Amino acid sequence: MRSYDMNEMTITxxxxxxxxxxxxxxxxxxxxxxxxxxxxxxxNRHYAEIMRQVEAxxxxxxxxx
Amino acid sequence: xxKARQLAxxxxxxxxxxxxxxxMVVNGGMTVSQRGNSTGVTGAGYYGPDRYRFTVGSAGVGTxxxxxxxxxxxxxxxxxxxxxxxxxxxxxxxxxxFIATRFExxxxxxxxxxxxxxxxxxxxxxxxxxxxxxxxxxLFDLDxxxxxxxxxxxxxxxxxxxxxxxxxxxxxxxxxxDNGLSLQVEWALDGGTSYTSGAVPTSWEATSNADRAAGLxxxxxxxxxxxxxxxxxxxxxxxxxxxxxxxxxxxxxARCQRYFRQLKKEDANDYPFIRYHQSVNSYLGNVxxxxxxxxAPTGSLTLVQSSNAIHKPSVRWDTVSSATFGTSxxxxxxxxxxxxxxxxxxxxxxxxxxxxxxxAEL
Numbered sequence: 377m378r379s380y381d382m383n384e385m386t387i388t389x390x391x392x393x394x395x396x397x398x399x400x401x402x403x404x405x406x407x408x409x410x411x412x413x414x415x416x417x418x419x420n421r422h423y424a425e426i427m428r429q430v431e432a433x434x435x436x437x438x439x440x441x
Numbered sequence: 442x443x444k445a446r447q448l449a450x451x452x453x454x455x456x457x458x459x460x461x462x463x464x465m466v467v468n469g470g471m472t473v474s475q476r477g478n479s480t481g482v483t484g485a486g487y488y489g490p491d492r493y494r495f496t497v498g499s500a501g502v503g504t505x506x507x508x509x510x511x512x513x514x515x516x517x518x519x520x521x522x523x524x525x526x527x528x529x530x531x532x533x534x535x536x537x538x539f540i541a542t543r544f545e546x547x548x549x550x551x552x553x554x555x556x557x558x559x560x561x562x563x564x565x566x567x568x569x570x571x572x573x574x575x576x577x578x579x580l581f582d583l584d585x586x587x588x589x590x591x592x593x594x595x596x597x598x599x600x601x602x603x604x605x606x607x608x609x610x611x612x613x614x615x616x617x618x619d620n621g622l623s624l625q626v627e628w629a630l631d632g633g634t635s636y637t638s639g640a641v642p643t644s645w646e647a648t649s650n651a652d653r654a655a656g657l658x659x660x661x662x663x664x665x666x667x668x669x670x671x672x673x674x675x676x677x678x679x680x681x682x683x684x685x686x687x688x689x690x691x692x693x694x695a696r697c698q699r700y701f702r703q704l705k706k707e708d709a710n711d712y713p714f715i716r717y718h719q720s721v722n723s724y725l726g727n728v729x730x731x732x733x734x735x736x737a738p739t740g741s742l743t744l745v746q747s748s749n750a751i752h753k754p755s756v757r758w759d760t761v762s763s764a765t766f767g768t769s770x771x772x773x774x775x776x777x778x779x780x781x782x783x784x785x786x787x788x789x790x791x792x793x794x795x796x797x798x799x800x801a802e803l
Binding site for chain 2: 384385393394395396398401402404408410411412413414415416417419420421422423
């Protein structure tokens, strides 16, 4: 169980973004007040926490513009 | 220590399988600090020397400066220092402060955890604080939510003391053999009753938060006079604490960069790396990550100078309108849109005064 102490991030926004020709290359997220670009990699701790909050129904990832 | 004792210890280390690369801890000597020092720290995250995580309970307690300090015991150049700058002597029940360093499961297979042959491990470190009393350190298995801990005592205020703790092997709960988070070594420094009301887990057990700081008799946050420093951290197989395994700065930096990298500094004359991309007013740069990072890193951009951050030669100086990252363990892509769309599609773009951070910490 790797989510034991992961509930330490405050995520206030999340949106897919494209980079170059790659659509939905990452998620632009505001985490603990900082703008971060989070890759779609389950081994990335920010992505794991985003998906945990999405599954919990407390966060929605907006579509890319 | 007698020569006979030293030879006996050496024999034990040989039996445990490691004369070199004994120390599983990265940056145990606190020599690498890519992020630099941080003030006003209240929430969980990585600050100061690489690989050490400021970890909180449901919330932290107090405010801190976390730094790489040159005060260290003989033979060491640096220590990790956490200094209380705003006190809170009355933590809420779920408040807590821990310092932790984390490990990938694939680097822990030598412990043979979850088998009948599970190995004991020994944690050693130098510690110093103005606060004398009893503290607690734990091994926290996050794969199986199991924990073992021990108390240690700081006897003399303001004096470096060497501590060793041997933890028994755990025949239950194997570590995953992958690049994910499996174990953290944590030092409890403050806690409310949700973390202190249990008992020190002196043998492996299912994790209970109430046990994680049960041995604490001090609270780091209760005075702005309080500080706690640590260095020479070593975790090794067996029941013997051997002398700290010093590594070169370059070796330690490379190990740290598996988890975090600062790709550019804010120097005024950084070389450009942004080049023209397929659409007007869109420029794509690429930085290779070698050796690759643990996982695809989270990217972030900090502009040290907001004006004149971009230079289009013979056209204009400009500012950044937007920046987006795409990453893998092997590279970082950064797409930049300048504030001014010149309608030009065949020029290079230079950036000045910025930092790019790639974060693949556990």
